[in-house]
Amino acid sequence: MAADNIAKAANPQTNSSTVKKPLYEGSTQYKSWRYSPEQLEQVRTSLNTAAVAVIRNTFEADEPGSSEDVLFLNANEEQLLVKLYITKIPQLCGHFRFPEEVEATAISYLKRFYLKNTVMDWHPKNVMLTALFLATKTTNNPISLESYTSNIPKTSSSDVLDLEFLVSQSLNFEFAVWHAHRALWGIWLDLQSLPDVSDELRPQDVYDIAIKHVRASRFTDAELIYTPSQIALASLALASPLLAERWADSKAAAGAAQPLSATLDPTLGSVKYIITQMGHPPDVEAVREVDRRLKLCKNPEKVPGSKAYLARQAAEQRRAEEKRNKKAEDVRKAVTEGGNPFGSELNEDEKAKQLAELDDDDDD
Amino acid sequence: MSNHRANVGGWLKGKTVRKSGLTSNAHTARSSTPQVQSTSSTLFSGGVKDASGRTTEYFSMDDQCPVCKSDRYLNPKLRLLVSSCYHKMCESCIDRLFTLGPAPCPICQKVLRKLAFTPQTFEDLTVEKEIAVRRRIAKEFNKRREDFFDLHSYNDYLEEVEDITFNLINDVDIPQTEARILAHRRENAALIELNFQREEQYAQALKEQEELERQEKEQRALELRREQEIEREERETAQREIIDRLETSTKSAAKVIAKSRAEAMKRSSARSTTTTVLRSNAQLLRARAAQSTVVPDPPHVPLQDDWYAYEDLYTVRDQYDDMYSDAVRKDREGIMRAGGYRVEEAWDRALRCAVAELDLAPLSGLNPSSGRTESVVAST
Numbered sequence: 181m182a183a184d185n186i187a188k189a190a191n192p193q194t195n196s197s198t199v200k201k202p203l204y205e206g207s208t209q210y211k212s213w214r215y216s217p218e219q220l221e222q223v224r225t226s227l228n229t230a231a232v233a234v235i236r237n238t239f240e241a242d243e244p245g246s247s248e249d250v251l252f253l254n255a256n257e258e259q260l261l262v263k264l265y266i267t268k269i270p271q272l273c274g275h276f277r278f279p280e281e282v283e284a285t286a287i288s289y290l291k292r293f294y295l296k297n298t299v300m301d302w303h304p305k306n307v308m309l310t311a312l313f314l315a316t317k318t319t320n321n322p323i324s325l326e327s328y329t330s331n332i333p334k335t336s337s338s339d340v341l342d343l344e345f346l347v348s349q350s351l352n353f354e355f356a357v358w359h360a361h362r363a364l365w366g367i368w369l370d371l372q373s374l375p376d377v378s379d380e381l382r383p384q385d386v387y388d389i390a391i392k393h394v395r396a397s398r399f400t401d402a403e404l405i406y407t408p409s410q411i412a413l414a415s416l417a418l419a420s421p422l423l424a425e426r427w428a429d430s431k432a433a434a435g436a437a438q439p440l441s442a443t444l445d446p447t448l449g450s451v452k453y454i455i456t457q458m459g460h461p462p463d464v465e466a467v468r469e470v471d472r473r474l475k476l477c478k479n480p481e482k483v484p485g486s487k488a489y490l491a492r493q494a495a496e497q498r499r500a501e502e503k504r505n506k507k508a509e510d511v512r513k514a515v516t517e518g519g520n521p522f523g524s525e526l527n528e529d530e531k532a533k534q535l536a537e538l539d540d541d542d543d544d
Numbered sequence: 545m546s547n548h549r550a551n552v553g554g555w556l557k558g559k560t561v562r563k564s565g566l567t568s569n570a571h572t573a574r575s576s577t578p579q580v581q582s583t584s585s586t587l588f589s590g591g592v593k594d595a596s597g598r599t600t601e602y603f604s605m606d607d608q609c610p611v612c613k614s615d616r617y618l619n620p621k622l623r624l625l626v627s628s629c630y631h632k633m634c635e636s637c638i639d640r641l642f643t644l645g646p647a648p649c650p651i652c653q654k655v656l657r658k659l660a661f662t663p664q665t666f667e668d669l670t671v672e673k674e675i676a677v678r679r680r681i682a683k684e685f686n687k688r689r690e691d692f693f694d695l696h697s698y699n700d701y702l703e704e705v706e707d708i709t710f711n712l713i714n715d716v717d718i719p720q721t722e723a724r725i726l727a728h729r730r731e732n733a734a735l736i737e738l739n740f741q742r743e744e745q746y747a748q749a750l751k752e753q754e755e756l757e758r759q760e761k762e763q764r765a766l767e768l769r770r771e772q773e774i775e776r777e778e779r780e781t782a783q784r785e786i787i788d789r790l791e792t793s794t795k796s797a798a799k800v801i802a803k804s805r806a807e808a809m810k811r812s813s814a815r816s817t818t819t820t821v822l823r824s825n826a827q828l829l830r831a832r833a834a835q836s837t838v839v840p841d842p843p844h845v846p847l848q849d850d851w852y853a854y855e856d857l858y859t860v861r862d863q864y865d866d867m868y869s870d871a872v873r874k875d876r877e878g879i880m881r882a883g884g885y886r887v888e889e890a891w892d893r894a895l896r897c898a899v900a901e902l903d904l905a906p907l908s909g910l911n912p913s914s915g916r917t918e919s920v921v922a923s924t
Contacts, residue, residue: 198850199850200850200851200852201850201851201852202851202852202854202900202901203851203852203853203854203896203900204900204901204904205901206851210901214907215907216906216907216908216909216910216912217908218908218909218910219907219909219910219912222910358897358900359897362893362894362897362898363894363897363898363900364898365868365894365898366858366891366893366894366895366896366897366898366899367898368866369864369866369891369894369895369898370858370895370898370899372861372864372865373858373859373861379865384867405906405907406906407900407901407902407904408897408900409897409898409899409900409901409902410901410902410904410906412898413902428902431857431899431902440902440903443903444902444903447905447906450906
């Protein structure tokens with residue numbers, strides 16, 4: 181691939197024996213949170229259909245026939261609701277005066293959470309608060325839970341804490357995020373090293389416009405598809421195409437087939453399109469409509485106090501009880517009947533069988 | 545191994561014995577029960593004299609002489625001594641049996657003399673025996689790590705020593721073991737002597753150093769006390785002066801007091817600069833440890849890993865026109881800077897982020913390959 185030659189040519193000492201891996205490719209953002217647009221759509225629709233099926237069953241179990249009239253949300257409507265709450269995060273951060281990194285991280289967390297869960301199970305309102313709180317911790321800008329909840333009206337600490345583990349788990353505990361605003365800062369610094377770019381060519385306004393585009397890109401799926409450096413370069417290109425081209429060309433290695441700016445054109449073009457077309461807050465009326473419908477099709481199991489919730493809790497307790505009794509029974513048998521409370525020596529296939537039956541997950 | 549220790553009763557069989565040392569004497573119900581105090585000339589088993597005289601004998605209320613079966617109830621002055629074959633007997637039995645010369649031990653028939661009986665230090669006689677054996681062995685087998693080529697031969701030597709010790713303690717193959725000891729002694733006579741001398745010298749040096757330190761400490765304590773006295777006197781005179789001055793002078797009371805306090809401060813600061821810095825105990829120990837061993841210092845090899853951090857795609861300059869780091873850079877007092885923070889590192893991170901994977905093609909389609917590295921393999 182022509183694109184790879186840049187790295188290889190720029191790194192002449194890499195031979196076949198010790199190929200160094202690029203740093204970004206070691207990050208979890210590259211490894212697990214990188215999708216193609218088609219994949220994103222597929223993930224969302226499959227998540228949505230699965231959730232609808234489960235909730236429908238719960239409704240049926242509760243009251244047969246009740247689920248016929250319920251209009252469940254589809255993937256796009258879920259997306260819309262999530263987008264609204266994404267736009268609320270910058271407002272909150274401004275209120276608390278959190279640095280931009282907190283804001284960007286929280287938005288990433290919220291997006292990623294809803295790639296693994298559905299809106300009908302967990303309403304974005306509390307998830308947003310939890311994601312923001314988590315982001316303050318993981319970016320080393322922590323504040324105490326009390327000062328957090330006291331500054332947000334109508335919030336209690338349990339609203340934030342109850343979902344914290346769920347959010348962390350959905351993120352697969354991968355908390356480090358590479359952001360486009362930092363890349364933009366880097367480009368801006370690097371422009372000062374370019375010999376042909378004088379101070380007049382890079383006024384502060386250009387940077388301000390570019391960072392606005394970066395902030396708009398946070399409302400879109402750009403960070404799930406493109407790398408932060410690409411998003412930053414695209415934002416700069418929207419603000420000042422000349423600067424972007426000059427900088428990109430300076431990064432190309434000597435002997436490349438075409439200047440880097442040309443190679444990157446398609447990628448940057450798509451990013452620019454995404455930012456300009458989808459980078460603004462959603463229509464409030466539409467979201468209100470979705471919210472209204474959400475009240476009806478929420479998963480009753482997750483609403484504490486409802487019949488389904490209590491039934492689920494009872495079922496879990498029963499299962500735990502059974503497990504405990506079984507264990508106690510086993511121990512009792514081992515102690516009274518055999519002489520080996522810790523079990524006798526296993527031969528090979530017994531070992532394998534026991535390993536297969538081993539149930540050491542912690543969620544009961 | 546458990547067979548050898550089968551006759552050890554005591555704590556294993558649940559008969560816990562209340563060990564009474566010097567401190568719990570006050571609590572014994574029978575205050576008339578005599579406690580045998582050891583002096584610094586008491587000869588314990590193995591020919592050891594405890595110089596400090598603080599080792600007490602082992603003592604228990606249930607002591608009973610195995611030979612005559614008398615216990616403390618009938619004979620309050622009961623004192624059990626241990627033979628060289630590690631059997632216990634009360635003093636009256638020893639007198640009765642051995643006064644007329646060497647006689648066989650009533651338990652194991654080994655011929656003993658009266659002198660061979662010593663007081664007991666430990667509850668468990670096997671421990672006594674082990675200690676005596678180890679003391680004897682340590683006198684002969686005193687080679688050190690430096691006397692061997694490599695760790696392996698040193699470990700072999702140590703294993704040999706432990707083997708011999710075990711045999712002696714548990715009465716296994718005694719004649720062969722003794723032969724081995726003899727052989728070792730003959731082979732290494734010179735080295736044993738040398739090491740013995742060295743250990744003695746070291747012990748001597750240590751004692752002298754401790755003496756010195758003790759003296760130094762005493763000196764310092766004396767000086768401190770003297771200084772405190774001087775301070776107290778000065779304070780008293782200052783107070784008297786204040787009162788006098790208040791009586792005689794016409795200035796306001798507050799000013800007089802302030803002046804005298806300033807003088808007192810000057811005096812105390814002058815004094816504190818002259819006192820020597822006390823060397824803490826920890827520092828002394830460290831100094832001693834540093835003298836004894838020399839640790840080699842190989843040159844530092846920085847960590848190298850195989851991550852490519854895009855270093856060739858950018859260079860960090862010393863100065864940037866950067867609004868974000870203005871406040872930090874202007875803050876030369878260091879109020880804002882945490883320890884180890886360098887603004888160049890923040891710039892480095894930003895630049896790295898800016899150039900990272902600029903040319904990484906985004907994924908497309910429903911089942912894309914995992915990106916760059918795979919396609920490199922495919923194209924070559």
